[in-house]
Amino acid sequence: MKIGFIGLGIMGKPMVRNLINAGYKVKAYDIVRENLDAAISYGAEEGKSGAEIASECPVVITMLPNSPHVKTVVLGENGVLEGAKSGLILIDMSSIDPNVSKEIGALCAEKGVRMLDAPVSGGEPKAIDGTLSIMVGGEKALFDEMVPILKCMGSSVVHCGDLGAGNTTKLANQIIVAGNIAVLAEALTMVKKAGVDPLVVFEAIKGGLAGSTVMNAKAPMMIESNFKPGFRVDLHIKDLGNALDTAHKVGAPVPITAMVQEMFETLHADGRGSDDHSSLANFYAKVSGTKIGK
Numbered sequence: 572m573k574i575g576f577i578g579l580g581i582m583g584k585p586m587v588r589n590l591i592n593a594g595y596k597v598k599a600y601d602i603v604r605e606n607l608d609a610a611i612s613y614g615a616e617e618g619k620s621g622a623e624i625a626s627e628c629p630v631v632i633t634m635l636p637n638s639p640h641v642k643t644v645v646l647g648e649n650g651v652l653e654g655a656k657s658g659l660i661l662i663d664m665s666s667i668d669p670n671v672s673k674e675i676g677a678l679c680a681e682k683g684v685r686m687l688d689a690p691v692s693g694g695e696p697k698a699i700d701g702t703l704s705i706m707v708g709g710e711k712a713l714f715d716e717m718v719p720i721l722k723c724m725g726s727s728v729v730h731c732g733d734l735g736a737g738n739t740t741k742l743a744n745q746i747i748v749a750g751n752i753a754v755l756a757e758a759l760t761m762v763k764k765a766g767v768d769p770l771v772v773f774e775a776i777k778g779g780l781a782g783s784t785v786m787n788a789k790a791p792m793m794i795e796s797n798f799k800p801g802f803r804v805d806l807h808i809k810d811l812g813n814a815l816d817t818a819h820k821v822g823a824p825v826p827i828t829a830m831v832q833e834m835f836e837t838l839h840a841d842g843r844g845s846d847d848h849s850s851l852a853n854f855y856a857k858v859s860g861t862k863i864g865k
């Protein structure tokens with residue numbers, strides 16, 4: 572089967588490689604020439620537009636930055652819907668506003684196109700290993716049909732509910748990760764200022780209730796002052812923006828998320844938008860006058 576793939580950035584490139592390694596033919600497209608060339612070097616066929624890809628492939632995957640990009644690629648001029656035949660399956664794996672997933676899904680349905688939203692967590696290393704966690708929304712029967720394709724890119728593939736439920740689940744993930752990083756930075760800054768070594772504190776508490784995947788990944792980065800991404804501050808601002816919109820629409824106040832978003836905005840204003848999100852340590856360095864790292 573030939574799969575169309577649109578959006579060949581940090582995540583899309585290794586995902587294409589894993590589909591090809593699993594034996595699928597892939598026709599790929601990106602507006603950035605060098606990203607398209609990378610996919611071609613893995614064995615993908617060159618695509619010219621969303622419309623062209625949709626006219627040739629029964630399944631089209633999108634992996635784009637945010638809601639407006641997915642709208643452009645699917646609904647815009649020369650987009651997926653323009654080339655789509657009835658029966659096409661669209662799997663949007665971008666992390667976007669769940670309400671936009673539903674909007675796009677409704678327009679797809681008018682053309683006989685079936686859609687899943689299937690955002691991922693795990694970042695570039697897990698995209699490379701094919702061990703992403705994939706959270707999927709849409710019809711259960713369509714989910715079951717697409718599991719073999721999704722399994723080429725992820726080790727955990729979970730059906731979360733109707734269309735939009737994948738992105739709602741992803742927002743929960745992003746809220747929890749952001750809050751965890753913020754309190755980790757807060758606590759390590761406090762111990763440093765109190766004269767206790769943050770590395771010793773990390774070693775002492777990581778096996779207890781406060782320990783977490785976030786702590787194991789991000790405490791060493793803060794202690795080494797290594798803010799190379801990873802997951803960029805600006806991407807987390809995008810996700811928390813979608814979380815705030817979604818929460819407000821359903822009447823679920825998210826005060827901690829709003830606070831962490833303002834910390835991220837402070838980092839962005841300081842020119843740190845491309846830092847790893849563990850750069851929240853730099854927010855605390857700014858307000859306390861003390862760095863966790865050397």
Ligand code: NAD
Pocket residue numbers: 577578579580581582583600601602603606634635636637640643644664665666667691692693694695801802803806
């Ligand atoms: P990226 O910015 O590296 O890649 C996005 C790609 O989309 C780029 O190559 C860009 O040129 C392309 N693109 C944009 N507009 C386009 C258009 N109109 N037509 C064709 N191509 C277009 O982003 P990424 O890091 O690969 O992330 C993709 C999605 O996955 C985002 O929603 C992100 O939040 C999510 N995500 C990222 C990570 C991570 O660690 N990077 C982890 C989990 C989820």
